[in-house]
Amino acid sequence: MRRFATGVAIVTTSLDGRIHGFTVNAFAGVSASPPTVLICVNRIATAHPLIAASQRFCVNVLALDQRRLAERFAGGEPRSRFEGVPYRIGPSGSPILEGTLAHVDCRVTEELTASTHTIFLGHVLDAGSRDAPPLGYFNREYRDFALRPDQDPLRQPRDDDA
Ligand SMILES: Cc1cc2nc3c(=O)[nH]c(=O)nc-3n(C[C@H](O)[C@H](O)[C@H](O)COP(=O)(O)O)c2cc1C
Numbered sequence: 614m615r616r617f618a619t620g621v622a623i624v625t626t627s628l629d630g631r632i633h634g635f636t637v638n639a640f641a642g643v644s645a646s647p648p649t650v651l652i653c654v655n656r657i658a659t660a661h662p663l664i665a666a667s668q669r670f671c672v673n674v675l676a677l678d679q680r681r682l683a684e685r686f687a688g689g690e691p692r693s694r695f696e697g698v699p700y701r702i703g704p705s706g707s708p709i710l711e712g713t714l715a716h717v718d719c720r721v722t723e724e725l726t727a728s729t730h731t732i733f734l735g736h737v738l739d740a741g742s743r744d745a746p747p748l749g750y751f752n753r754e755y756r757d758f759a760l761r762p763d764q765d766p767l768r769q770p771r772d773d774d775a
Contacts, residue, residue, distance in 0.1 A: 618751045618758065621675045623686045624652055625700075625708040626660060628667040632708050634694055635660045636687035638750050639730075640672055648737035650717055653730045659691050664733060665724065671707035672735075674715040677746040680755050682710070704738045715742035 625634040639653035652672065654661050664670050675683055686694050700708040703718040710716070719735025746759030762768055 615752050618749060621683045621748045621750050623673045624670050626664045626667050626670045627706045628663045632695060633660055633663050633691055634686050636683050649734055651732055651734050653732050655730050668721040669705035669707055670735060671703050671705055671709055671716055671718040673710040673713045675748040676714045677748050677757055677759060679748055683748060714745055714747055
């Protein structure tokens with residue numbers, strides 16, 4: 614799996630006024646109609662019982678300049694992770710972090726037990742995005758995958774190019 618290049622996101626949730634967030638890369642789109650995504654959450658994660666009880670989560674896709682946030686939300690004391698991090702509360706009640714590339718705010722529609730993890734399927738309540746380079750993850754390292762489009766030999770010109 615370490616040879617599979619991914620983005621990095623912080624999944625947030627809230628339960629009874631307590632907010633929580635943690636770093637993930639097991640995030641995928643499932644269907645466009647109905648708009649559905651999935652996340653895989655370790656059952657020993659603090660986040661697991663919170664998402665299971667609230668039935669809500671928001672996936673915050675990180676920009677290249679948010680590596681420190683990815684590191685902070687991947688360990689340590691959960692209560693201090695949001696210190697100094699601007700956010701607003703989304704329709705699901707979960708924090709939507711500022712400065713990200715995109716957010717996908719969800720209500721849980723299904724939970725599938727899969728070995729040590731639970732796959733949470735989420736119906737998208739709200740989503741947004743902006744243009745900026747993504748934070749990448751490959752071979753257990755944070756990476757900059759962002760070649761300028763005009764330098765990328767793989768890329769075909771698109772109609773919506775600026
Ligand atoms: C790049 C990266 C991706 C990760 N992806 C996941 C993931 O998809 N699911 C998961 O349960 N944990 C994942 N983790 C581990 C959690 O971020 C970590 O265990 C975290 O401390 C869990 O937080 P919590 O126990 O406070 O909820 C990932 C860690 C890193 C660094």
